[in-house]
Ligand code: SF4
């Protein structure tokens with residue numbers, strides 16, 4: 001890193017955050033062979049780990065923000081090094097030392113808006129529930145079956161609001177008693193934590209937990225695997241345990257219980273993209289595929305890198321706020337692959353993945369060749 005951080009402090013911080021794992025790295029390089037960055041450019045997590053461990057200054061500061069936290073390299077490491085924890089620890093140190101770089105300008109802007117308005121999109125809190133206009137959505141009350149916690153992007157982004165609309169129509173159709181907390185919600189804080197801003201993460205998480213408790217929330221439905229991961233696996237750090245369900249799990253449950261009937265066919269060739277935070281980080285691979293399998297006429301074909309080997313879309317780890325050069329986008333590879341196999345629809349179940357895949361689809365001029373959809377958008381068409 002080109003900051004004057006005493007390396008001992010870095011190592012101590014990483015040990016505190018990531019345990020003793022760093023000292024066991026023996027530089028075999030297996031992590032680099034699976035890292036998606038090496039499909040598009042050169043990036044070595046091995047070198048970052050070496051720098052953190054031994055203080056060998058060989059990497060640029062900006063390399064510290066490359067990792068998308070996709071979870072692929074920890075699966076391969078023979079020494080159980082916790083690369084993601086180590087990278088986040090480096091980012092925390094850099095953030096605490098006030099490191100600045102033009103690359104991080106959008107991250108600073110997202111941080112400021114998260115602190116002021118509870119979302120990273122530079123939008124007003126008062127408009128957080130505007131997406132519900134014209135839909136049958138009630139404010140959450142304690143008697144309801146479930147709270148729908150949509151994700152900031154699903155609340156504010158024009159394309160992603162379609163996911164919220166599809167979700168609501170499905171829930172209404174199944175007769176689910178659900179509500180939202182609207183302007184009381186904050187961002188879950190997952191991505192800002194991965195950029196190293198622990199302070200804002202903690203503040204968002206504490207406020208959300210208080211809001212959930214004050215409103216008598218017990219079960220939470222989410223659209224985003226990033227919200228799923230944080231609410232389910234990280235909020236318990238604050239001694240808060242809610243039942244958290246991702247929409248793919250809930251759709252599977254509603255169909256299995258007969259509450260949701262698939263009545264129409266969907267005569268299209270479809271392929272499914274595994275979101276890292278749904279798949280690798282949380283092991284949810286079967287439910288989305290089983291839901292798609294219930295739709296008559298839908299022909300599901302699989303791409304080469306799926307399930308545990310799934311290719312990252314490139315938006316995790318706070319990269320959603322950092323500009324990635326067009327020829328370095330992993331999502332381009334995904335869209336190219338889906339088009340080459342003749343898929344008419346590339347379906348996924350994560351707002352970040354949809355954002356990345358839609359950008360690649362238009363950037364590569366594939367608008368007429370393929371559609372990108374959330375699983376809820378397909379399902380609403382066949383109910
Ligand atoms: S795979 Fe593990 S042990 Fe090998 S270089 Fe990477 S972090 Fe080190």
Ligand code: SF4
Pocket residue numbers: 031034035036037045066067068069070071072073074083084
């Ligand atoms: S977690 Fe993913 S993006 Fe990050 S270094 Fe490992 S393989 Fe690369």
